[in-house]
Amino acid sequence: MGKSLFQKVWDSHTVGTLADGRTQLFIGTHLIHEVTSPQAFGMLRDLGLTVKYPSRTFATVDHIVPTINQDAPQDPLAAEMMQALQKNCDDFGVTYFDLRSGKQGIVHVVGPEQGITQPGTTIACGDSHTATHGAFGAIAFGIGTTQVRDVLATQTMALEPLKVRRIEVNGNLRPGVYAKDVILHIIRLLGAKGGIGFAYEYAGDVFDRMSMEERMTVCNMSIEGGARCGYVNPDAKTVAYLNGRPYVDMSNFEATATRWLSFASDADAVYDDVVKIAAEDIEPTVTWGISPDHGVAISELIPDPANATSEIEKQSIDEALAYMKLPAGTPIKGVKIDVAFLGSCTNGRLSDFREAAKYLKGHKVAAGVHAIAVPGSQIVAIQCEKEGLDQVFRDAGFEWRAAGCSMCLAMNPDKLIGDQLCASSSNRNFKGRQGSSTGRTVLMSPVMVVAAAIKGHIADARELFDFA
Amino acid sequence: MALEKVKQVSGRGVFVPGADIDTDRIIPARFMKCVTFDGLGEFAFYDVRFDTEGNRTNHPLNEERFAGANILIAGMNFGCGSSREHAPQSLRKYGFDAVIAESFAEIFNGNCTTLAMPCVVASAADVAALRAAVEADPQIQITIDLETQKVTTSAGHSISITLPESARDALTAGRWDPIQELIDNNAQIEERAKALGYVA
Numbered sequence: 001m002g003k004s005l006f007q008k009v010w011d012s013h014t015v016g017t018l019a020d021g022r023t024q025l026f027i028g029t030h031l032i033h034e035v036t037s038p039q040a041f042g043m044l045r046d047l048g049l050t051v052k053y054p055s056r057t058f059a060t061v062d063h064i065v066p067t068i069n070q071d072a073p074q075d076p077l078a079a080e081m082m083q084a085l086q087k088n089c090d091d092f093g094v095t096y097f098d099l100r101s102g103k104q105g106i107v108h109v110v111g112p113e114q115g116i117t118q119p120g121t122t123i124a125c126g127d128s129h130t131a132t133h134g135a136f137g138a139i140a141f142g143i144g145t146t147q148v149r150d151v152l153a154t155q156t157m158a159l160e161p162l163k164v165r166r167i168e169v170n171g172n173l174r175p176g177v178y179a180k181d182v183i184l185h186i187i188r189l190l191g192a193k194g195g196i197g198f199a200y201e202y203a204g205d206v207f208d209r210m211s212m213e214e215r216m217t218v219c220n221m222s223i224e225g226g227a228r229c230g231y232v233n234p235d236a237k238t239v240a241y242l243n244g245r246p247y248v249d250m251s252n253f254e255a256t257a258t259r260w261l262s263f264a265s266d267a268d269a270v271y272d273d274v275v276k277i278a279a280e281d282i283e284p285t286v287t288w289g290i291s292p293d294h295g296v297a298i299s300e301l302i303p304d305p306a307n308a309t310s311e312i313e314k315q316s317i318d319e320a321l322a323y324m325k326l327p328a329g330t331p332i333k334g335v336k337i338d339v340a341f342l343g344s345c346t347n348g349r350l351s352d353f354r355e356a357a358k359y360l361k362g363h364k365v366a367a368g369v370h371a372i373a374v375p376g377s378q379i380v381a382i383q384c385e386k387e388g389l390d391q392v393f394r395d396a397g398f399e400w401r402a403a404g405c406s407m408c409l410a411m412n413p414d415k416l417i418g419d420q421l422c423a424s425s426s427n428r429n430f431k432g433r434q435g436s437s438t439g440r441t442v443l444m445s446p447v448m449v450v451a452a453a454i455k456g457h458i459a460d461a462r463e464l465f466d467f468a
Numbered sequence: 469m470a471l472e473k474v475k476q477v478s479g480r481g482v483f484v485p486g487a488d489i490d491t492d493r494i495i496p497a498r499f500m501k502c503v504t505f506d507g508l509g510e511f512a513f514y515d516v517r518f519d520t521e522g523n524r525t526n527h528p529l530n531e532e533r534f535a536g537a538n539i540l541i542a543g544m545n546f547g548c549g550s551s552r553e554h555a556p557q558s559l560r561k562y563g564f565d566a567v568i569a570e571s572f573a574e575i576f577n578g579n580c581t582t583l584a585m586p587c588v589v590a591s592a593a594d595v596a597a598l599r600a601a602v603e604a605d606p607q608i609q610i611t612i613d614l615e616t617q618k619v620t621t622s623a624g625h626s627i628s629i630t631l632p633e634s635a636r637d638a639l640t641a642g643r644w645d646p647i648q649e650l651i652d653n654n655a656q657i658e659e660r661a662k663a664l665g666y667v668a
């Protein structure tokens with residue numbers, strides 16, 4: 001009987017079984033940032049412990065970084081957090097991609113960019129979007145701060161094994177349908193808690209054809225579907241992406257690549273569940289509510305609680321529509337927007353900006369719309385600027401910012417004001433997520449953000465642009 | 469260091485309405501600008517407890533009759549979203565000792581266990597019954613027994629609950645913080661690191 005990638009990686013990283021029955025799992029790569037690590041270093045100091053394998057932890061600063069004057073936060077708390085991270089990295093010998101390194105960025109953009117993220121490894125980070133790294137065939141967990149302490153101190157953590165659900169998407173995506181639409185569609189189908197207890201394996205020819213960056217977009221939002229992690233099996237594209245990156249050992253690359261590929265799920269692997277989706281069924285998808293599973297195709301109507309199949313569903317729709325101030329049973333298309341946000345660990349990579357710029361070129365952001373484009377890393381920013389993409393955004397009326405998490409969670413100055421509605425390429429539409437307790441978020445692909453920015457309302461990009 | 473064995477949690481309950489209550493709701497991101505977890509308690513559920521002008525809302529946590537409640541009762545998928553431990557830390561520091569819900573998000577659940585704060589699952593009907601009971605009489609005493617996996621109340625309820633076996637063991641046996649055990653396996657850790665090849 002064959003094994004899935006999840007089982008292979010899990011088995012090869014198992015240190016032993018703990019008294020409570022959980023597995024002590026070796027974490028090959030640990031990524032840290034300024035928000036969830038300072039308390040862990042504090043605990044480490046309180047217990048008189050040190051970092052077990054300092055060379056296996058990598059740090060960057062992303063959540064609280066201002067995207068205007070990156071290194072000069074006006075907020076004293078943000079400055080304190082940045083200083084704490086610097087001190088912790090200095091004290092314990094941890095590699096830190098700081099603002100002056102030219103390599104700083106959102107931790108889930110930096111890891112792959114540097115070649116730190118590799119197939120067949122385990123990765124942990126005090127951030128739930130760590131699942132992003134699964135695009136490389138790694139098993140990547142978002143963890144709490146006490147577990148950050150555990151990983152720092154021992155390079156291991158206590159975990160329950162997961163079941164594996166294979167999600168197969170086969171066929172051809174329609175023009176104008178992107179990786180973001182695929183994952184929003186999956187979450188809509190399986191629900192925000194549908195993945196609890198599971199790792200998601202994304203398989204089928206749609207994922208096979210995707211670029212590494214598109215695979216990252218999909219894996220990134222596994223947690224929004226409740227799954228602890230998600231992955232795509234490594235293939236030739238994975239190897240090609242990593243070839244020559246700074247942290248890839250090039251001394252015997254062929255053997256390394258062969259080892260990486262050996263982690264891919266066996267053809268006769270057994271899964272706890274299999275879900276099959278036809279690519280043709282996926283439309284550009286946007287959210288209408290306050291949970292990532294509140295999704296609709298752009299051509300559909302905002303749900304009507306009168307059509308709910310249960311009292312719970314009715315209450316959920318009522319609560320979401322009251323917060324979103326949207327009328328039930330009306331088209332999502334045409335809903336006025338105030339802000340357009342392009343960026344985040346979901347869609348803040350070079351290909352996202354290239355694709356968005358391709359369609360934005362020659363258009364203007366609608367009057368009254370505040371549009372910002374925030375590259376996922378300094379490297380992404382520089383590459384975009386070399387290609388002149390920043391000018392395309394500026395000419396259209398977008399503000400071109402410096403790298404960080406920015407308005408995805410608004411821990412820096414980039415925030416919605418009042419009940420502004422934001423067309424956002426980020427990952428969460430929770431109440432208050434974008435920095436205002438009454439702010440509203442509509443999730444969508446970068447090209448749909450651009451379409452909304454141009455029209456001033458949520459729009460079907462296929463009606464604006466020629467995707468043929 | 470010997471850890472407390474958490475076999476029972478007793479006290480009074482408060483129901484927080486809504487499904488899919490995410491960790492941004494439990495602790496809005498702007499309050500995570502800190503380098504310790506101290507002081508997070510006052511920000512628990514901040515944006516639903518206070519309106520945009522800073523006035524108290526009619527949220528149950530603002531009701532005098534629920535003051536001092538230490539058992540949070542909630543709906544489905546409680547704690548979804550971010551892995552931020554700030555969320556359970558804020559609940560703990562606010563004064564909660566346990567959560568009863570219809571279901572929990574996984575990372576949140578694990579984070580709570582590590583703070584010795586049990587997350588136990590009850591059926592939707594039982595959660596509704598508990599909600600009705602505490603709303604009718606906030607003084608009723610609730611006891612969560614992790615060994616018998618029952619919630620009982622002074623109003624006569626006896627409800628079956630579940631939690632992951634590893635969490636139940638960790639709490640009741642006083643090993644909810646695994647750090648010492650992880651450290652004790654140092655030899656096996658080093659062996660695994662060596663076998664993996666990519667670590668050294």
